[in-house]
Structure formats: C-alpha cells, structure tokens
Amino acid sequence: MRGWAGRHALTVLAVATAAILAVMLYLPVGIVFSQAVFSEGTPTLSAFRAVLADPFYTGALAGVLADPLAIGAHVEGVLEWLRAGAPVPRMGLFGFTAYQAALSTVASVLLGLPAAYVLATYEFRGRRTIRSLTILPFVLPGIMVAVGFYAMFGRDGTLNAALDFAGLGPVDFIGYSPLAVVIVAHAFYNAPLVARVTLAAWESVDRRAVETARSLGAGPGRAFRDVVVPQLLPAVLTGALLTFVFTFMTFPIVLALGGLGLATVEVWIYDRISQLAVAEAATLAVLETVLTLGLTYAYLRYESAQAGMSRGDASPAREPLFPDLRTALSARRLAVLAYGAVAVVVFVGPMASMVVGGVTDGGGFTLRHYRFLAERQATGAAYQTLPWPAIRNSLLFGVATLAVALPMGVTISVLTVRSRWGTAIDALAMVPLAVSGVVFGIGLLEGLVFGTDIGGFRLQVTGAAAIVAAHAVAAYPFVVRNVSPLLADLDPALVESARALGASRARALLDVELPLVASGIVAGAAFAFAISIGEFSSTVILASGSDAYTMPVAVERYLGRRNGPAIAMGTVLLVVTAASFVVVDRVGGRFEA
Structure with a gap:
C-alpha cells in the first residue's frame, strides 16, 4: 500500500485538486457566465455585440468592434483623427x-522593488520582522483600507495635521485628485506583493555568477545589469502582472474612494x-476574464521561455545597513532613508491612522471602542458578533487553508513545469486571479x-x-x-538521478525538489495565509450560521452600527495577523535552503 501511494501520490493530488x-x-463561475450566452434557454451573442459596440464600454474602438469588416470607413476615421491633431481618444470603461491599472502597476513596482x-x-535590526510584515497590507478588507486612507489623507487626517503643524495648511488630497489617491491605495495593497515575490527571487540569485562577472572585469553596475537583472526579471514581471490583474479588477477601493465617477469594469x-x-x-x-486570462497566458509563455536560467542556492552576503557614521552618509544609504520616509507615509501612515482612530473620538483619547468589544464578548448572546470567535475562526481557517492550498499549489507547479501541456495547465490554474470577485x-x-x-x-x-x-482556491x-x-x-537530472536510485516520483519531489525551492514555498505560504485571513466575500456567503464569521466579517458587521468598534476590530485584525505572519516566516525560515 505504501509503495502504491508513493507511485501515485501526485496523481491522487492532481485529481483532488481538479475536484x-x-x-x-x-x-460557480460557469453558472454566472452562462447567463451571458443564454437567453431563455437559447444561445445568443447579442449581449456581447451590444457591449462591444457601445462607446461607453469600448470608447473609440466601438465603431471598429461594431463592424470590423468596414475597413475603408475605419481607415478614413483614423485619417480624420490624425488631421484633427491626434487628440486623446475616448477610452471607454475598459x-x-x-489606464488606472497601468498607473497602479507602475506605482506598485516603483514602491515594491x-x-x-x-x-x-x-x-539591520528587525529585518526579519519587517520581512515578515511586508505582506500585512494584503489582509486588510478594502473598506478598512478606505477608512485608513481617509484617516491619513482626508482634510482632517494625519497628513494634514502634520502639514498644519509645519504651517503649510490643509490640503484636500482626496477631493483634489481622487484618482491619485486610488493609485496610492492600490500601491499600498500591491507593492508588498511585488516586494515579496521579487525578494524570494533576489535571495536565490546565483552569487557565484556575480563573482565570476566581477573577476572578469565587470563593475558592480555591469554585473548587476547583466547577471542579477535577468534572474530577477521573471519575478518582477510576475508581481507586475498580478498587480495589473488585481487593479484591473479593482472594486472596494475604487467604490469607496472614487465612487461611480471613477468606475472600473x-x-x-x-x-x-x-x-x-x-x-x-x-x-x-466574461470579457474581463478573457482579457486577464490572455495577459496571464502571454506572461506564462514568457516565463516558460525563461526557464532553465541558472540560479544559486544562496544570495550574496548582506552588508550592514549603517555600520558607521561615514558609510551612513553615503548616497546609497541616504536613498534608502528617503525611501523609508516614503514608505512610512504610504504604508505605515494609513495603518497607524486607523489604529489611532480606534482609541480616539470627537472628544479625544478613549478606550470605549475596545470596551465595547470586551463587553460584547463577555455578555453577548449567540446571535451577536463576538470578537473571540472571529479571531479563532480566522486563524483556524488560515491554518486549514495552508494545509489545502500548499499541496494544490505544489501539485500544479509540478504539472506545469514537468508536463508538455504545462503552459495551458498553468493558464487554467490562474483562473482565480482572472475572475471577477463579484461574479465569483x-x-x-x-x-x-x-x-x-x-x-x-x-x-x-x-x-x-x-x-x-x-480560501484555498483563492x-x-x-x-x-x-x-x-x-x-x-x-x-x-537531479530528479532523474533520484529515480534511478529507486526513489518514487513523490519521494524525489519531497527529498530533492521541494528543499531546493523552500524559499518560494514559504513565500507562497505567507500569501496563502494572508489571503485566507483577509478574505471576505466567500466567507460571508458560505458561512452557514453565526458561528463561522471571521475578523473581516466582524469588521463589516460592526461598520453597520458605528465606525469606532469596526476600527477597533480592524486594529485587532492587524495585531493578530502581524503576529501570525512573523510566526509563519520564522517557522518557515527553518526549512529554507
């Protein structure tokens, strides 16, 4: 029986994942999509024709999409546009x-790298802890991010308080440029994703190749450009692609900060x-999913072409950030300090403002919001939303999600890398990233x-x-x-050698391959835990009864009453998940190569 399990473990995992x-x-997605192609049980494409030919949705391309074969009329339209001085064409909803997704992606990459x-x-002191907490913004429910950004960038927010102290007066950041605030909010969410994905690759850069380039006369800049950048590029593009897809399908941030005036698809x-x-x-x-899956497939083809590039199992030795005063004043370290100031404003500011909002009200400092949570826990009835069950359920669901999502992810990774149909399997496996959360x-x-x-x-x-x-699917x-x-x-050849020595395919995977990609597994585990902790829509829909709610659901339920307890519960969410991520990273770090 043990021998059969060793030979067929991957097959069993693949079948379970598919199920x-x-x-x-x-x-679920097919049920919703079917409503786009069936009308009263009859197949039809009329809904697609109506959307594609509507300038509200497709802008200047509506005429082309309405009648693609009218080439002459389209050419004449382009000539008229050029004669008019090539004004900015109407973009439409798509x-x-x-456009906003591209701007958000650029901002996220510039902040994450x-x-x-x-x-x-x-x-430096606290590096491991900061590394663990880079994923923290990813767990916050969208409505709490909006609350944090209002508390930070609003007319009465923390940033304006600092400007007023400096004598610069208040600035209505959100009212002046809501699109800019939305882009910064997207970067708040996604720059940590870019940083986390890139960091896993950066820590796997082959330091021997860098040393070889230096020994052959290449300067530090040339060695970085010719050796390090090619090894980082797939990870950077991964982060950029995920950011673009997420911000293309953005919903709560835009709705809360921009409303229908900045409506996305x-x-x-x-x-x-x-x-x-x-x-x-x-x-x-359907159209949104086709676009995002197309982008995902194009990237996966690129990633497949990059496979096989040399990587080491250890990154270059890290140097002290501030070893002495003389080096602390170097241009490179001053740039690090400048980036730290920007990170404080963009990342720490909204979360800190939210924490402050939990202990203040119109009259100043108060603990009555936390007192409300404590009293609710002590005296609440079964039908009420209680803080401790929300915390307990979030942690239990997070651990259970790790137990399911990690085998699923590793199984699909093996199939995509070792199968000749790998790119197609990978594209199908990325459907959760390309499907509308509302539709799901x-x-x-x-x-x-x-x-x-x-x-x-x-x-x-x-x-x-x-x-x-x-949660595991997400x-x-x-x-x-x-x-x-x-x-x-x-x-x-490593796997082939293990198989030649008698190891089953599953044993070769566990003993040879997985230890060498442990940094990626740990990074994936942190993301999986974060997504489970912060997931709201599927939880609130699937929970059968009042005993399955989580911290994000509790935040939403408290918002229906008054904001103070909701912000206090959001602060509890921050503290609990921050501690959890540190534990996940520290425990997972023991298994990294």
Whole structure:
C-alpha cells in the first residue's frame, strides 16, 4: 500500500485538486457566465455585440468592434483623427480600467522593488520582522483600507495635521485628485506583493555568477545589469502582472474612494448586478476574464521561455545597513532613508491612522471602542458578533487553508513545469486571479449555497469546509507563482538521478525538489495565509450560521452600527495577523535552503 501511494501520490493530488477546482471555481463561475450566452434557454451573442459596440464600454474602438469588416470607413476615421491633431481618444470603461491599472502597476513596482532590494542586500535590526510584515497590507478588507486612507489623507487626517503643524495648511488630497489617491491605495495593497515575490527571487540569485562577472572585469553596475537583472526579471514581471490583474479588477477601493465617477469594469459589474441587469454584468465579466486570462497566458509563455536560467542556492552576503557614521552618509544609504520616509507615509501612515482612530473620538483619547468589544464578548448572546470567535475562526481557517492550498499549489507547479501541456495547465490554474470577485461571489451563492442539480443529485456546499476550500482556491495561485519559477530552474537530472536510485516520483519531489525551492514555498505560504485571513466575500456567503464569521466579517458587521468598534476590530485584525505572519516566516525560515 505504501509503495502504491508513493507511485501515485501526485496523481491522487492532481485529481483532488481538479475536484476542488471543479466544485468551488468552475461550477460557480460557469453558472454566472452562462447567463451571458443564454437567453431563455437559447444561445445568443447579442449581449456581447451590444457591449462591444457601445462607446461607453469600448470608447473609440466601438465603431471598429461594431463592424470590423468596414475597413475603408475605419481607415478614413483614423485619417480624420490624425488631421484633427491626434487628440486623446475616448477610452471607454475598459480603456479607463486598463489606464488606472497601468498607473497602479507602475506605482506598485516603483514602491515594491526598493523594499525587496533593501531586505535582500542589507542586514539591520528587525529585518526579519519587517520581512515578515511586508505582506500585512494584503489582509486588510478594502473598506478598512478606505477608512485608513481617509484617516491619513482626508482634510482632517494625519497628513494634514502634520502639514498644519509645519504651517503649510490643509490640503484636500482626496477631493483634489481622487484618482491619485486610488493609485496610492492600490500601491499600498500591491507593492508588498511585488516586494515579496521579487525578494524570494533576489535571495536565490546565483552569487557565484556575480563573482565570476566581477573577476572578469565587470563593475558592480555591469554585473548587476547583466547577471542579477535577468534572474530577477521573471519575478518582477510576475508581481507586475498580478498587480495589473488585481487593479484591473479593482472594486472596494475604487467604490469607496472614487465612487461611480471613477468606475472600473468591476465596479460597473457590481452596479449592473445591483440593478438586476445580470446578463449585462455576466457579459462584462466574461470579457474581463478573457482579457486577464490572455495577459496571464502571454506572461506564462514568457516565463516558460525563461526557464532553465541558472540560479544559486544562496544570495550574496548582506552588508550592514549603517555600520558607521561615514558609510551612513553615503548616497546609497541616504536613498534608502528617503525611501523609508516614503514608505512610512504610504504604508505605515494609513495603518497607524486607523489604529489611532480606534482609541480616539470627537472628544479625544478613549478606550470605549475596545470596551465595547470586551463587553460584547463577555455578555453577548449567540446571535451577536463576538470578537473571540472571529479571531479563532480566522486563524483556524488560515491554518486549514495552508494545509489545502500548499499541496494544490505544489501539485500544479509540478504539472506545469514537468508536463508538455504545462503552459495551458498553468493558464487554467490562474483562473482565480482572472475572475471577477463579484461574479465569483454570486456564483457561489447561486451554485453552492442555493444548491445545483447535477444528474439528479443535489449539490449544496456551505459551512467551514466550503469556506476553507474557497480560501484555498483563492490562495493556491500565489503558491504556484512563487514555486513554479524556482522549480523550473532546477536541473531535471537531479530528479532523474533520484529515480534511478529507486526513489518514487513523490519521494524525489519531497527529498530533492521541494528543499531546493523552500524559499518560494514559504513565500507562497505567507500569501496563502494572508489571503485566507483577509478574505471576505466567500466567507460571508458560505458561512452557514453565526458561528463561522471571521475578523473581516466582524469588521463589516460592526461598520453597520458605528465606525469606532469596526476600527477597533480592524486594529485587532492587524495585531493578530502581524503576529501570525512573523510566526509563519520564522517557522518557515527553518526549512529554507
């Protein structure tokens, strides 16, 4: 029996992964998507034609998409546009969504790369803790990020208080440029993602190749450009792609900070569903998914082409950040300090402002918000939202999600790297990143909570097991994206040698491959835990009863009463998850090569 398990372990894991995806992802999404191509049971593409030919959605391309074969008219239109001085064409909803996503991606990369550089290059007190906490912004519910940004950048916020102290007067940052604030908020979410993904690659750079380049006469800049950058580029593009996809499908941040005036496709899908225009919403969701999956597939082809580049198992030795006063004044270290000041404003400021909001009100310092939570826990009835069950459930769901998402992610990574159909499998596996969260939530509600008849069998899934499975579906792509590039760089001869010595495929994976990609697995585990802790939509939909709510759900329920307890609960979420990430990183670090 043990021998059979060793020979077929990967097959069993692959089947189990496919079953989870079929029930928790493809079925719910397929139910919603079917409403875009069926009208009263009849297949139709009328909804797609209506959306593509509408300038509100596709801008200047609407005429081309309405009649692609009218080439002469399209050419004449381009000539008229050039004769008019080539003014900025109307972007439409899809164009504006891509525009803000591109700006958000640039901002996230510019903020995330320096963080990865500092953490990979320098040694300083608290480096491990800061490394662990880089993922912390990723767990915050969108509404809490909006609260934090209002508390930081609003007219009465922390930043204006500092400007007023300096005699510079208040500035209405959000009112003056809501798009800029939305982009900074997106960077708050996604720059840590870029930093975390890039850091895992930076710590795996082959230091022997750098030393060889230096010994052959290359300067530090040339060695970095010719040796280090090619090894980092796939990870940087991974972070940029994920950021673009996330910000293309952005919803709570834009809705809270910009409203319908800055509507993205995702926000408009939500608006259409709220107006019961389900077919139009489903059509937009299909088009959005096609675009994001296309981008994902193009990147995966690039990543596949980069496979096999040499990587080492240790990064260059880190140097002290401030060894003495003379080096502390160097230009490079001054640049690190300048970046630290920017990071304090963008990352620490909103979270600190939120923490301050939990202990203040219009009359100054107060602990009554936390007193409310304590009294609710001590005297609350079963039907009330209690703080301790929310904390307990979040941690339990997070650990259970790790137990499911890590095997799923590693299994898919092995299939994508070692199979000839790897790129196609990888693209299909990235569907959770490309599907509208609003559509996924509606699909879960219609397909699993209400139940679906399949071959005379009533499929209905709710409760803790369904929540963990939904969290794992949302989390495993991050494991794949962290593990696959490192796995692709391993020499296949290592596995072949292990197999020749009698090891099963599963034993070769456990004893040879996984220890060499441990840094990617740890990074993926941190992301998976973070996503589970911060997940809201699937949790609130699948929870069957009042005993399965989590910290983000508790935050939302307290917001329905008054903001003080919600901000206090959000602060508890920050503290608990910060401590959890430090533990995950410290424990996981023991297994890194």
